[in-house]
């Protein structure tokens with residue numbers, strides 16, 4: 001692919017990293033537009049028999065029919081907005097891939113987070129390519145190998161950056177956004193995905 005960044009590889013790990021995917025001007029405009037205009041929701045997950053708020057807001061947009069089970073819940077996507085569709089097309093061109101949906105995450109402060117997981121839902125198929133676009137505050141993205149959790153890697157995901165995870169990554173590695181005590185501002189993350197429908 002004609003990707004505007006670096007290719008980072010480790011054992012069964014394949015990443016493409018473009019810290020300057022968007023210009024500061026584009027990234028600023030998208031952050032203010034998308035933080036205000038999307039239908040951000042407080043999701044809940046069931047833990048130890050209780051419903052608890054997820055430590056972030058989420059939203060799900062995509063093609064009709066690109067439904068997806070996330071945290072055990074069947075999600076129906078909202079229809080694409082013009083801004084998300086334009087962003088999807090820009091990422092598709094750079095990654096020579098097509099996507100039919102995007103999961104948005106809104107981290108309101110350093111206390112918002114996402115725990116260790118792999119993006120390995122069956123709807124994503126084998127060897128999924130996931131493109132993750134970052135806006136707003138820089139947060140640390142950590143990866144660890146499932147069979148040897150001492151093998152770790154971390155990347156600071158900055159405003160306007162794009163990280164692609166591909167190949168075997170989701171089968172052998174997990175990732176997270178840990179909480180931080182630092183005073184960090186708001187952050188948006190959008191993971192573009194191709195949901196396989198039958």
Ligand SMILES: O=C(O)CCC(=O)C(=O)O
Pocket residue numbers: 103105114119132141157175176177189191
């Ligand atoms: O916020 C991030 O950078 C990670 C989001 C993520 O892993 C996900 O949505 O599955």
Ligand SMILES: [Mn+2]
Pocket residue numbers: 117118119175
């Ligand atoms: Mn993920």
